[in-house]
Amino acid sequence: MWWTELKSALGQRFNVQGVASSLEVFTKDKDLIVPHISVPDLRYIDWDELKRRGFEGVVFDKDNTITAPYSLGLWAPLESSIHHCKSVFRNNVAIFSNSAGLHEYDPDGKISMLLERTIGIKVIRHSW
Structure with missing residues (x-):
């Protein structure tokens, strides 16, 4: 244990x-x-331009990217940018995390499901 x-x-x-x-x-x-682009944070990304250039989806890391560590809510200053990203890429937005979704730390998927309900972005389940 x-x-x-x-x-x-x-x-x-x-x-x-x-x-x-x-x-x-x-x-x-x-x-x-x-790195093909460098920005201070996600608010500086032009999601429409990425889509125009052929990007088909976005995968975010969770902790220290769109949430504070161990938090299940979006970091407030990023909410508008994340919502715009979701409107541009629709169902092709996901979270890949070494906490939520990782079988070793989230074996029953409860953290993933709660995060999905809270943020509205699918969590990729994985075991490395």
Whole structure:
């Protein structure tokens, strides 16, 4: 039991699988890790322009991107931008998180379902 709790706590601070995946991408396809745009936060993204340029959807990280860590509500200053993103990309918006949706930390999907109801964005369920 203590190991699960320790992994849960560390998983929010250090993502071993994420680091390993990043290294793999870096060695195989460096273009995927080079930022193609840099903005202070999501409010500066022109969602209509992304759609016009051929983007078909958006996948957000949860903690420290659209919510505060462990929060289930959108960070208030981003609400307008997120709502506009959802109106542009409709059902092609999702959250991929190392907390909500990760089977190890959300085995019954309760956190995912609550987040989906609260924010209105589908959470991708995964096990790494």
